[in-house]
Amino acid sequence: MRSVLCSLLFVTLLLFAAAPPAAADTEFSLTDHEGKVVVLDFWASWCTPCRRSFPWLNDMHAKYQQQGLVIIGVNLDASREDASEFLEKYPARFRIHFDSDAALATEYGVDAMPSSFVIGRDGELKVTHLGFKVRQQAEYEAILIEALGEQP
Amino acid sequence: MRLRILTIGLLLVCAGCTSMGVQPWEREILAKEEMQLTTDPLEAATDDHIYFSKEASSGGRGFGGGGCGCN
Amino acid sequence: MAVDVGVTDMSDSKQRSISATLAAATCALLGTTAATPVDAQEEPRWDFNTSLLYYGEDDDRVQDISFKSIIRRLYADDRTLSLGLTVDTLTGATPNGAIRQDGPQSFTRPSGSSAYTEPAGELPLDDTFKDTRVAITAGWQQPAGESGLVSAGFSASKEYDYLHLGVNASYAHDFNNRNTTLSAGFAFANDSIEPVGGAPMPFTNMLDVGDTSNRGGDEDKDVFDLVLGVSQVISKNLVVQANYSFSQSDGYLNNPYKVLSFVDEDTGDTLPNIPGPNGGPSGQFLFESRPDERTQHSLYTQAKYYMNGKVLDASYRYMTDDWEIDSHTVDIRYRIPLGETNYLEPHFRYYTQTEAEFYRLSLDSSALLPPFASSDYRLGNFDGITAGLKYGWKTRNDNDMSIRAEWYQQSGSVPTEQFIGNQASRDNYPDLNAVILQFSYRFSR
Numbered sequence: 001m002r003s004v005l006c007s008l009l010f011v012t013l014l015l016f017a018a019a020p021p022a023a024a025d026t027e028f029s030l031t032d033h034e035g036k037v038v039v040l041d042f043w044a045s046w047c048t049p050c051r052r053s054f055p056w057l058n059d060m061h062a063k064y065q066q067q068g069l070v071i072i073g074v075n076l077d078a079s080r081e082d083a084s085e086f087l088e089k090y091p092a093r094f095r096i097h098f099d100s101d102a103a104l105a106t107e108y109g110v111d112a113m114p115s116s117f118v119i120g121r122d123g124e125l126k127v128t129h130l131g132f133k134v135r136q137q138a139e140y141e142a143i144l145i146e147a148l149g150e151q152p
Numbered sequence: 153m154r155l156r157i158l159t160i161g162l163l164l165v166c167a168g169c170t171s172m173g174v175q176p177w178e179r180e181i182l183a184k185e186e187m188q189l190t191t192d193p194l195e196a197a198t199d200d201h202i203y204f205s206k207e208a209s210s211g212g213r214g215f216g217g218g219g220c221g222c223n
Numbered sequence: 224m225a226v227d228v229g230v231t232d233m234s235d236s237k238q239r240s241i242s243a244t245l246a247a248a249t250c251a252l253l254g255t256t257a258a259t260p261v262d263a264q265e266e267p268r269w270d271f272n273t274s275l276l277y278y279g280e281d282d283d284r285v286q287d288i289s290f291k292s293i294i295r296r297l298y299a300d301d302r303t304l305s306l307g308l309t310v311d312t313l314t315g316a317t318p319n320g321a322i323r324q325d326g327p328q329s330f331t332r333p334s335g336s337s338a339y340t341e342p343a344g345e346l347p348l349d350d351t352f353k354d355t356r357v358a359i360t361a362g363w364q365q366p367a368g369e370s371g372l373v374s375a376g377f378s379a380s381k382e383y384d385y386l387h388l389g390v391n392a393s394y395a396h397d398f399n400n401r402n403t404t405l406s407a408g409f410a411f412a413n414d415s416i417e418p419v420g421g422a423p424m425p426f427t428n429m430l431d432v433g434d435t436s437n438r439g440g441d442e443d444k445d446v447f448d449l450v451l452g453v454s455q456v457i458s459k460n461l462v463v464q465a466n467y468s469f470s471q472s473d474g475y476l477n478n479p480y481k482v483l484s485f486v487d488e489d490t491g492d493t494l495p496n497i498p499g500p501n502g503g504p505s506g507q508f509l510f511e512s513r514p515d516e517r518t519q520h521s522l523y524t525q526a527k528y529y530m531n532g533k534v535l536d537a538s539y540r541y542m543t544d545d546w547e548i549d550s551h552t553v554d555i556r557y558r559i560p561l562g563e564t565n566y567l568e569p570h571f572r573y574y575t576q577t578e579a580e581f582y583r584l585s586l587d588s589s590a591l592l593p594p595f596a597s598s599d600y601r602l603g604n605f606d607g608i609t610a611g612l613k614y615g616w617k618t619r620n621d622n623d624m625s626i627r628a629e630w631y632q633q634s635g636s637v638p639t640e641q642f643i644g645n646q647a648s649r650d651n652y653p654d655l656n657a658v659i660l661q662f663s664y665r666f667s668r
Contacts, residue, residue, distance in 0.1 A: 173402025
């Protein structure tokens, strides 16, 4: 019985996921994720700390997606090719949004690479993280857990 | 004296360059290895040592281990 | 990626039906364990940078073979430990400061235990120096707060007549979204000089073989350096920096092996000396004397400009000191990429300096001795030109290699008012022609 359900689920997924999970969006709107905790992570292929943050972001996605965590990796490469090459080497489980004209980066006031903006269930900006330090991973995670715990 | 004025002037001008620069996401070229101010530290150290031994001036780029009884 | 998991299971050699396999893959997706596709250990932890250098001057002068290695251990969050080792083996001769003469000359070696001769008309060279020098450096660098970087280190070097010990520290702070960086650093060194035979009393004569009555013992000097710098991003393609350096040296600044010819006021020829039975100098030569203090100021500016894959690196340095030496250095490198991973980099450097206030070609025996005097060509008036080419490539393992060949030429001149008598007709300045060859290898693990 279980294997039938799993097969059905797989087929459904196949139908929906026409592209790999790291889908490219042309439009972006926060309202799509109302009631969820959204992490907007601005990155670029040439940024070394970004490489370090990807495994952690994948980890967070796997752990907390069920609880309503949405991670969106906003790519700021001028060339889509550079970004695609990077993603082939360092695959992302979370969604990627391509912001090559930096409109979103300007809107959020990105001051460093990478930058993470944690938006709570209420749609308010909770925390901004500049850069990525492996040492502070636990701290970052605690912030996410706290945000997930809040009611929208 | 002239040097002192020149140096202070240059540093002031540079300090006033607070509006100059690029956005954090525009640093792709600046991040390249060949665009670092010292791309090859080994070559730089080698040259610094050769010219320190053969000329009366030294360093400028910074400083570091050195000193020798070079003749 | 989800698809990857399926692919892995598909290659499983166990007999399974396709649907079961696919189902298993999907269920793995639903599970909570995430097989992280990227190992966080992937970032390199070690950086090895090694080179072999050959430096050779013509006319049997100095030759140097040098091995240099810098090893860096990279810790999490941009903390770095670096260790450096340099081993130099020096051979060859160097000008001893005396001027050419029409006849042959003889000199006592620095050790005082034997003499050496120079043929008629030749520039006197002392070939005593066969030496091995070992230098080590160690440094630690780590971020300080959000925008700062602090570093500290020490350095030491040893050769048979010289010991250097030094410490250094610096701090850099980023402003303006990392577009501007201000830095400050200092270094302090204490160097001990243990000249072969003992340090000679300045302005005393070079004595016969076996006579060390004018020799003292060991000497030392302190050097304090300060650097203040600013670097600024101008555009996406252009970054510049400017550094002001201050250097203060106190103590024994003489070269214990260099002499000046003591000459006749009319002919300008070296006053003769009858060497002793065991050998000695054929003329009167006085050991040099420099001030025991030196203050230097430098201003260095550099720009790196990216043009469609090519990088232009241009710098200018101005130096002035209280010995009245002024120098200008222009250094230009132009890096041209060849394909994806190789490059060619021509290099040109122009250097010019004016002589020290106490630089003398020789000492007039009829005049009062000046307070200080040295005929060391490195304190003279000269131009230096370097022209070279570097070629770099990546090996199959993605490691960096490069070779460079350079030619360095110094040509100097003596201020004409210093010529006495016959000296004006001779070629007095020890011009230098050297070749530099270096092979480098760099890899990260």
